[in-house]
Amino acid sequence: MRLIEELVGSFKDQELALPIWYENESLKVLDQTRLPFEEKIYTFTNVGQLGDAIRSMMIRGSGAIGICGAYGILLAALKSNGNTQAVREAAKLLKSTRPTAVNLMKTVDEMTSVAEGSGEELIVNVEKKAVEILKRQLEFEYDLGSHGANLIEDGDTIMTHCHSGAFGGAGYGGRALSVIRTAHEQGKNIHVYTCETRPYLQGARITALELKKFGIPHTLITDNMSGFCMREGKIDKVVVGSDRVAANGDLANKVGTYMHALAAQEHNIPFYTATSSHTIDFSTVSGESIEVEMRDAAEVTHFKGIPTAPEGTEALYPSFDITPHHLITGIITEKGVVSVPYETNLKKVIDQENVFQK
Numbered sequence: 001m002r003l004i005e006e007l008v009g010s011f012k013d014q015e016l017a018l019p020i021w022y023e024n025e026s027l028k029v030l031d032q033t034r035l036p037f038e039e040k041i042y043t044f045t046n047v048g049q050l051g052d053a054i055r056s057m058m059i060r061g062s063g064a065i066g067i068c069g070a071y072g073i074l075l076a077a078l079k080s081n082g083n084t085q086a087v088r089e090a091a092k093l094l095k096s097t098r099p100t101a102v103n104l105m106k107t108v109d110e111m112t113s114v115a116e117g118s119g120e121e122l123i124v125n126v127e128k129k130a131v132e133i134l135k136r137q138l139e140f141e142y143d144l145g146s147h148g149a150n151l152i153e154d155g156d157t158i159m160t161h162c163h164s165g166a167f168g169g170a171g172y173g174g175r176a177l178s179v180i181r182t183a184h185e186q187g188k189n190i191h192v193y194t195c196e197t198r199p200y201l202q203g204a205r206i207t208a209l210e211l212k213k214f215g216i217p218h219t220l221i222t223d224n225m226s227g228f229c230m231r232e233g234k235i236d237k238v239v240v241g242s243d244r245v246a247a248n249g250d251l252a253n254k255v256g257t258y259m260h261a262l263a264a265q266e267h268n269i270p271f272y273t274a275t276s277s278h279t280i281d282f283s284t285v286s287g288e289s290i291e292v293e294m295r296d297a298a299e300v301t302h303f304k305g306i307p308t309a310p311e312g313t314e315a316l317y318p319s320f321d322i323t324p325h326h327l328i329t330g331i332i333t334e335k336g337v338v339s340v341p342y343e344t345n346l347k348k349v350i351d352q353e354n355v356f357q358k
């Protein structure tokens with residue numbers, strides 16, 4: 001049995017919701033565009049299929065597409081019998097799919113950095129690295145969930161945005177839902193307000209599904225209700241996910257995050273992003289340098305192909321926005337929570353264990 005098969009087998013012993021997994025020299029991928037009403041699994045036998053799935057958001061979420069970087073390179077190595085050129089081409093293809101989430105870029109680079117030799121030697125090298133990455137990303141979710149749950153008090157109502165959960169991560173709870181799930185599993189009596197997150201509806205379709213699956217009480221709101229809910233005193237804390245954190249703490253996350261952060265500041269509501277050190281991009285000085293993916297405007301004027309606006313209506317779809325660090329109360333990571341003035345470069349801060357609240 002291959003190492004990767006042993007690892008996936010071990011996942012079955014944990015209560016995970018996997019977005020992707022290895023099986024019989026192919027990749028099984030849950031089609032998230034069909035959630036919550038259908039859990040359709042596709043079998044991919046080449047990286048081109050995986051690339052198309054990432055572009056079309058069949059698989060999405062910075063954590064989940066991060067592990068696609070590991071699985072995709074492993075599949076390329078297996079299908080090419082350990083051919084270096086095939087691995088290089090797979091790396092280029094995967095990194096071209098979506099620009100904002102840094103995890104995908106990082107995991108592809110981690111995998112290609114060990115793609116030495118050829119044949120079975122290369123396959124063994126990349127398989128070991130894939131197993132290391134998959135184990136690490138899942139451990140991150142447990143650890144950041146634990147540190148983040150320390151911020152959650154019994155009776156809290158927590159707002160979240162988009163889907164930063166298991167199907168968007170490594171299978172436990174992604175980022176934001178790792179914090180929320182852990183607090184719930186600690187017995188804290190919490191309630192979640194999940195924003196539907198137009199136009200893909202990650203919140204209505206996937207976050208609500210996962211919170212139901214985890215048994216966590218929740219209320220669905222539209223994105224434009226966040227200010228009302230905060231002003232009415234319904235929200236105690238905001239916890240969102242992350243696609244890329246710049247070296248100064250600026251956050252790239254699903255479009256709408258910035259709007260919620262502004263409202264939270266107005267109402268003195270703590271605003272946290274749940275992330276991992278792997279999502280902090282120390283080579284990007286600030287949020288201004290993060291590329292925001294512009295998706296097809298048809299995703300705004302249509303839902304599942306059904307028009308929601310008059311024919312010919314122009315639309316805009318920035319898939320992410322940038323929340324400046326001064327609006328963020330703390331960055332929750334697997335190492336702890338960083339709540340320090342971000343005048344200092346995060347690189348210096350995050351390497352100093354002592355700054356983390358345990």
Ligand SMILES: CSC[C@H]1O[C@H](OP(=O)(O)O)[C@H](O)[C@@H]1O
Nearest residue numbers: 060061062164174241242253254
């Ligand atoms: C585990 S954090 C997931 C992160 O990714 C989402 O974006 P998308 O659905 O477009 O991949 C969103 O920004 C979430 O916060």
